[in-house]
Amino acid sequence: MSEMKTVETEIKAIVFQLIDEEYGVDVHQVRSIERLQEITRVPRTPAFVKGVINLRGVVTPVIDLRSRFDLPEAEHTDETRIIIVRANELEVGMIVDSANDVIDVPTNTIEPAPKVVGGIDAEYLDGVAKLENRLLILLNLDKVLNPEEIIALREFKEKGE
Amino acid sequence: MDMNQYLDVFVDESREHLQAIHENMVRLENDPAEISIVNEIFRSAHTLKGMSATMGFEDLANLTHQMENVLDAIRQDKIQVSDLTVDTLFESVDLLEEMVESIISGGDGKRDVEGIVKKLSSIEKGEEIPEQQGSASSNTLGDELDEFQKSILQQSVDQGLHPFTVDVQLEKTCMLKAARVYMIFDAIGQLAEVIHSSPPVGDLEEEKFEDRFTVTLISSQDPEEIKAKISSVSEVDSVKVNPLDLSTLDGTSENESEAAATVEAVKSAETSEDKSTTSEDKKTKATNNKTMRVNINRLDVLMNLFEELVIDRGRLESIAKDLNHHHLTETVEHMTRLTSDLQDALLTMRMVPIDQVFNRFPRMIRSLSKELGKKIDLVITGGETELDRTVIDEIGDPLVHLLRNSVDHGIELPEKRRNAGKQEEGTIALTAYHSGNHIYIEIEDDGGGINREKVLQKAIENNILDEATAQMMDDHEIYQLLFASGFSTADTVSDISGRGVGLDVVKSKIESLGGTISVTSVPGKGSKFSIELPLTLSILSVMLIKAGAEIYAIPLSNIVESIIIPKSAVMKAHHMPVIDFRGKVVPLVSLKDTLGVEATEEDKENHSIVVVRKGDSMTALIVDDFIGQQEVVLKPLGDYLKNVFAISGATILGDGKVSLILDCNDLIK
Numbered sequence: 001m002s003e004m005k006t007v008e009t010e011i012k013a014i015v016f017q018l019i020d021e022e023y024g025v026d027v028h029q030v031r032s033i034e035r036l037q038e039i040t041r042v043p044r045t046p047a048f049v050k051g052v053i054n055l056r057g058v059v060t061p062v063i064d065l066r067s068r069f070d071l072p073e074a075e076h077t078d079e080t081r082i083i084i085v086r087a088n089e090l091e092v093g094m095i096v097d098s099a100n101d102v103i104d105v106p107t108n109t110i111e112p113a114p115k116v117v118g119g120i121d122a123e124y125l126d127g128v129a130k131l132e133n134r135l136l137i138l139l140n141l142d143k144v145l146n147p148e149e150i151i152a153l154r155e156f157k158e159k160g161e
Numbered sequence: 162m163d164m165n166q167y168l169d170v171f172v173d174e175s176r177e178h179l180q181a182i183h184e185n186m187v188r189l190e191n192d193p194a195e196i197s198i199v200n201e202i203f204r205s206a207h208t209l210k211g212m213s214a215t216m217g218f219e220d221l222a223n224l225t226h227q228m229e230n231v232l233d234a235i236r237q238d239k240i241q242v243s244d245l246t247v248d249t250l251f252e253s254v255d256l257l258e259e260m261v262e263s264i265i266s267g268g269d270g271k272r273d274v275e276g277i278v279k280k281l282s283s284i285e286k287g288e289e290i291p292e293q294q295g296s297a298s299s300n301t302l303g304d305e306l307d308e309f310q311k312s313i314l315q316q317s318v319d320q321g322l323h324p325f326t327v328d329v330q331l332e333k334t335c336m337l338k339a340a341r342v343y344m345i346f347d348a349i350g351q352l353a354e355v356i357h358s359s360p361p362v363g364d365l366e367e368e369k370f371e372d373r374f375t376v377t378l379i380s381s382q383d384p385e386e387i388k389a390k391i392s393s394v395s396e397v398d399s400v401k402v403n404p405l406d407l408s409t410l411d412g413t414s415e416n417e418s419e420a421a422a423t424v425e426a427v428k429s430a431e432t433s434e435d436k437s438t439t440s441e442d443k444k445t446k447a448t449n450n451k452t453m454r455v456n457i458n459r460l461d462v463l464m465n466l467f468e469e470l471v472i473d474r475g476r477l478e479s480i481a482k483d484l485n486h487h488h489l490t491e492t493v494e495h496m497t498r499l500t501s502d503l504q505d506a507l508l509t510m511r512m513v514p515i516d517q518v519f520n521r522f523p524r525m526i527r528s529l530s531k532e533l534g535k536k537i538d539l540v541i542t543g544g545e546t547e548l549d550r551t552v553i554d555e556i557g558d559p560l561v562h563l564l565r566n567s568v569d570h571g572i573e574l575p576e577k578r579r580n581a582g583k584q585e586e587g588t589i590a591l592t593a594y595h596s597g598n599h600i601y602i603e604i605e606d607d608g609g610g611i612n613r614e615k616v617l618q619k620a621i622e623n624n625i626l627d628e629a630t631a632q633m634m635d636d637h638e639i640y641q642l643l644f645a646s647g648f649s650t651a652d653t654v655s656d657i658s659g660r661g662v663g664l665d666v667v668k669s670k671i672e673s674l675g676g677t678i679s680v681t682s683v684p685g686k687g688s689k690f691s692i693e694l695p696l697t698l699s700i701l702s703v704m705l706i707k708a709g710a711e712i713y714a715i716p717l718s719n720i721v722e723s724i725i726i727p728k729s730a731v732m733k734a735h736h737m738p739v740i741d742f743r744g745k746v747v748p749l750v751s752l753k754d755t756l757g758v759e760a761t762e763e764d765k766e767n768h769s770i771v772v773v774r775k776g777d778s779m780t781a782l783i784v785d786d787f788i789g790q791q792e793v794v795l796k797p798l799g800d801y802l803k804n805v806f807a808i809s810g811a812t813i814l815g816d817g818k819v820s821l822i823l824d825c826n827d828l829i830k
Contacts, residue, residue, distance in 0.1 A: 040819040041711065042798070043756035044806040052798065052811055054819045057469040059796045059811040090801045147801055 009107045013129075015136065016083060016099035018066055019074075023096075024105065024129065024136045031084040031091065033099050036076055053093060055084065062093035068144065069120045087141035094144075105129045105136060113137070168264070171216050173454060175261045178205040180517065182254055186247065187523045193242035196235075202250075203232040209257070213270075221260050224274040226369070227281040228253050240287045249280050251524055282371075310356050310377075314407055317354075317379040324379050324405040325353070329391060330398040331372040339368045344394045346376075352387055353380030372398075377405065457550060460511055467500075467507055468794040471700075474500050475791075475815025508696065512547035515593050515602070518557045519544045522564060522591060529568045536575050536586040537568060543593035548600055552694055555674055556602070559667040563604045563690050564589065566664065571608035571688060581685065583607070600696060605689040611682040613639055620645065640680045640688075641777050644668040672775070672826065675701065675718050701795055703812070703822065705788035706771060709758035712820045713784075714793060714812055719825040721772040721779060723787055728768055740781050742772055750828060751783045756807065761785070773825040780829040795822065 013024035014033070039051040039062055048067040052059050062082055067073050079098035084091065113125035126138040182205045189198045206228045213221035228250060234240045256272055264270040314324050327349070335341055342365045349355060357377040360370050380387060384402040391400045474497060481493040519541050530537040548556070572578075572587035579585055590605045617631045620642045626634075644664045671678045675695045682688035695701065695718065703714035704723065724742075731738050731749060738749040749770075753760060771782045793812035798805060809824035 038818055040811070040821065042802060042805055042808060042821065043758070045802065049802065052802070052819050052821075054813045054817055057465070057472065057813065059798060059813070059819055061799055061801045091799065092801050145801065147803065 010104045011107060013103055013105050013136065013138065014083065014099060015101035015103055016081065016096040018069070018097055019071060022134055022136050024103070024138050025083070025085060025141060026138075027102065029085050029087055029141055031086055034082040034084060034093065036080045036082060036095070050095060053082070055093070058091075060084065060091055060093050062095060065094045065096050065144075068094075069124070071120075085141055085145070087145050088147070090145055090147065092145050103131070103136075105131070105138075110138065167216065169456070171212055172261065172265050174212060175209055175221075175257075178209045179254060179258055179261060180520065181205045182209075182257075183520050183524075184516075186251055186254060187520065189242065190247050190523075190527075193247070199232055199235050199242075203229060203236065206232060218260065218264065218270045220272050220274045221257060221270055223278060224253055224257060224260075224281075227278045227285070230369070231281050231285045234285045234287070240284065246284055249277065249284060253277055253281065286371075311407075313356060314377075314379065314405070318407060322379045322381050323384075324356075324377065324407065325384060325387065326403050326405050327376045327378060327387065327391065328399075328401040328403070329374055329376065330400070332396045332398045333372055335372060335396040338370070338372070339366050341394065341396055342366065342374070345391055345397065348390045348394055349376065349378060349387070352382045352390055353378040455510075457511075460507075464507060464511070467503065468700075468796075470500055471504070471792075471794055472813045472815070472817070476817060479815045504700070508549065508700075509547070511550050512696075513550055513553050514545050514547050515553065515556075515600075516544035518553060518560060519591060519593070521557075522560070525561070526564065526568060526589065529565065530572075533568065534574060535568065535572050537572055538586050538588045540588060540590045541592075542590070546593040546595055546600060548694070549696055552600075552674055552696075555670065556694070559670045559692075560591075560602070560604070562664070562667050564591070567604055567606040567608070567688075567690075571606035573609050577609075581609075600694045602692040602694065603689055605687060607687040610684040610686055610688050611640055611643070611680070612684070616640070616642055637681075638777065640682055643680060644678070675716065677718070700792055701822075702790065703793050704771065704790050705814075705820070706752075706769075706784040707786035707788060708752045708756060708784055709761045711756075711758050712788065712814070712818075713752070713756075714791075714820055714822045715771055715773065715782075715825065716809075716822065717790065719773045719775070719823075721774050723769070723771045725767045725769055727766060731768070740770070742779065742781060745779065747772065747779045747781045749781045749783060752828075753783070753785070755828065773829065775826050775829040778829050780825070782828065793820075793822075 012027040014027055014030045015022055015024050017023070034053075034055070037053055039053050041051040042049060042061075045051075048063050048065075050062045050064050052061050054060075064073060074097065076095070077097075080095060081099040082093040082095055083099055084093050086092075109131060110127040110129045113122045113128050120137070124140055124143050126140045129136040129138060182202050185198050185202045185205070189195065189202065192198065206225045210222050210225035210229060213219075213225065231240075231246065231250070235242055235246070240246070256274065256277060260270040260272050263272070318324060329345060331338060331341055346355065346362075355376055355378045358365060359375045364370060365374055378387075384404065388400050388402045391397060474493075477493050478497065481490045522541070523539050526537055526539040529535075567589050572589065573581070575585040578587060588607050590603070592601075592603045592605070594601050613636060616639050617634075620626050620639075621628060621631060623645075625642060625645050644667070668678055671692055671694070676693050678690060678692045680688060680690050702717040704717060704720055705712055705714050707713075722742075726740060731740055732746075733739070734746060734748075739746050740749050741747075749768075752758070769784050769787060771784055771787075772779055773782060774780075793814075796811050796813065798808065798811055807824050807827040808821045810822045811819050812822055814820050
């Protein structure tokens with residue numbers, strides 16, 4: 001009985017790193033994890049849009065998640081990964097520092113995100129999960145990948161010019 | 162039952178049938194006496210009726226049913242094909258199309274069909290030609306009876322039985338007509354044998370009649386007795402029992418010997434059978450065309466796979482070039498040939514004849530010309546020309562607009578034409594043909610042509626240009642003004658054109674399909690709009706260029722020329738760099754600056770320039786290098802990056818890298 005309950009109340013999350021924090025996205029939203037590959041820049045897009053890649057024949061946009069959250073960008077390393085996620089019917093690659101873990105997160109460990117966590121606006125987060133000795137920040141991809149925001153940012157930028 | 166899985170099939174098939182009805186209606190209009198066409202239409206309407214009834218689209222079923230009745234009446238010679246009939250049938254087809262479209266877009270396909278159903282049913286009853294009805298009825302009966310029924314009648318007369326026709330009129334308020342019919346037939350059955358009924362028994366059972374029907378029967382009884390028996394059924398208004406004179410059936414005179422009559426009957430039976438078999442043959446040939454229906458999505462999947470193959474081919478080509486290995490090069494070359502054949506084959510699979518679009522136009526022109534009091538003959542040629550499905554779906558609207566334009570502005574009123582020494586009937590020629598990798602569609606009218614002065618005047622009025630420039634323009638340039646936005650030459654805004662959507666919309670639509678449009682005109686003789694379209698949208702020819710370290714693709718259809726000019730040839734106009742390109746002043750744009758490409762330190766003496774055009778305006782783009790021409794597969798950037806400035810899509814090059822395709826429309830000011 002208790003076992004049943006735990007099965008139902010867990011989510012599987014892909015864990016990745018940005019700076020020194022651990023983040024998680026629901027495994028159902030993740031298509032694949034790719035090594036860094038050549039990115040073609042797309043002119044006149046917001047700075048966090050790094051461009052497009054050839055993902056097995058499909059042209060897929062890639063954003064830098066650090067820059068998406070206004071965190072300082074970093075040099076890419078061997079560890080750098082592109083997590084291909086799908087949300088809002090969009091398929092987008094997110095550049096993260098590294099990604100190497102899949103864990104089960106019991107939903108009862110998830111708490112609403114505090115107003116500011118590592119500089120990321122709470123609206124981009126689904127919550128924070130406290131596991132034994134780690135803290136996992138769960139992303140709300142629908143918000144992170146909201147295309148409206150791209151347009152808003154672009155307009156802002158164009159007005160500024 | 163889950164109907165959704167059948168919906169696709171239903172939609173496909175009903176589209177097909179509607180298409181067929183439409184085509185045949187056009188044929189029928191030109192050849193109203195041809196019964197085989199009526200049969201074709203009947204068949205389509207019948208299938209459509211069955212399908213929609215099964216799917217539960219009642220309005221569709223009702224309307225097709227009534228159409229069927231009218232068509233059947235035509236087949237049986239009860240009514241003639243008149244203008245009204247054709248108009249009403251066309252109207253019905255329009256409504257049917259509307260309903261099917263509604264179903265496609267997820268609606269319930271419900272429409273108010275009552276009015277048109279009434280109209281059809283009054284046509285069916287021949288109310289437009291009432292005097293024919295009475296006298297023709299006995300002849301009609303003769304036609305309705307088949308040879309078998311006739312011979313039964315003949316035999317029963319020989320056996321001393323009497324044939325009768327019984328006319329039953331039910332009360333107008335009769336509620337359960339089918340039940341009433343059943344009771345009447347039951348009553349008759351006790352006294353006589355029913356040979357034939359009009360409408361047929363099936364229709365009677367389904368209440369597919371107004372309130373009156375006729376039965377042919379044989380009986381040993383007295384007519385009065387039959388009448389009494391039927392009258393005893395309630396809600397029967399009146400019953401007329403008339404003895405049937407068999408000799409009137411075939412129209413053969415009485416003094417001819419019976420033997421001759423039978424022979425005659427057999428003969429005609431044979432011939433009619435012959436006829437039916439030949440038409441049957443034709444039909445099987447037509448439908449047995451060894452085709453199969455494939456979902457367009459599956460073709461798209463195939464196309465995507467093929468696109469990957471093209472990309473890999475490009476990769477192999479460059480590897481083979483680098484390695485310079487004899488066998489490898491040979492194999493790659495062979496593969497290149499194979500894939501280009503495969504590409505052709507794939508493309509042809511996606512091709513559909515433009516007839517699909519053209520078909521609706523005769524009808525449209527017909528009603529437009531009526532509306533405007535003009536006489537117009539629409540001549541369509543090249544309807545069999547095939548175009549990619551993606552283009553077919555998009556090209557309809559612009560063509561409608563151009564044709565309306567020709568009818569409204571092009572062709573003059575009959576009187577004016579007569580005064581100008583022309584035939585009263587104007588001609589609009591709609592032509593499609595193939596050439597190379599392009600399709601050409603032309604719309605030519607023999608009307609008054611474009612009034613140069615009027616166009617100029619309007620253009621100046623609308624602040625599209627000033628007088629000084631106007632004086633310098635040649636005819637061609639002036640005609641191009643028609644495509645400027647906000648332009649309309651119509652003095653008065655008519656219902657047909659000038660609704661605020663001008664030819665500029667047509668133009669941008671065609672350009673979005675990668676095509677071009679131009680117009681030529683001879684005053685007093687007419688004008689001609691020519692459209693050039695690529696065969697397909699998914700594979701396009703581009704020129705690859707370098708801007709800094711980045712590679713971009715420019716569609717060849719946008720490129721006027723690529724040239725190299727010395728830097729000293731750059732001039733300034735209003736502080737903007739321009740060049741003199743074949744006598745024209747063309748603005749010069751640095752692609753690197755516009756796209757924000759990181760500058761590379763190069764100081765060459767010359768500029769590599771690609772001159773691109775959007776309609777008639779041109780821009781010279783400074784690039785760093787020409788790489789070459791190539792066929793690429795157009796890939797969307799995806800919804801996340803919608804409406805990126807100056808980028809219309811992407812493609813994957815031979816080395817696997819993504820390269821962006823420039824949208825020159827954004828780059829031209």
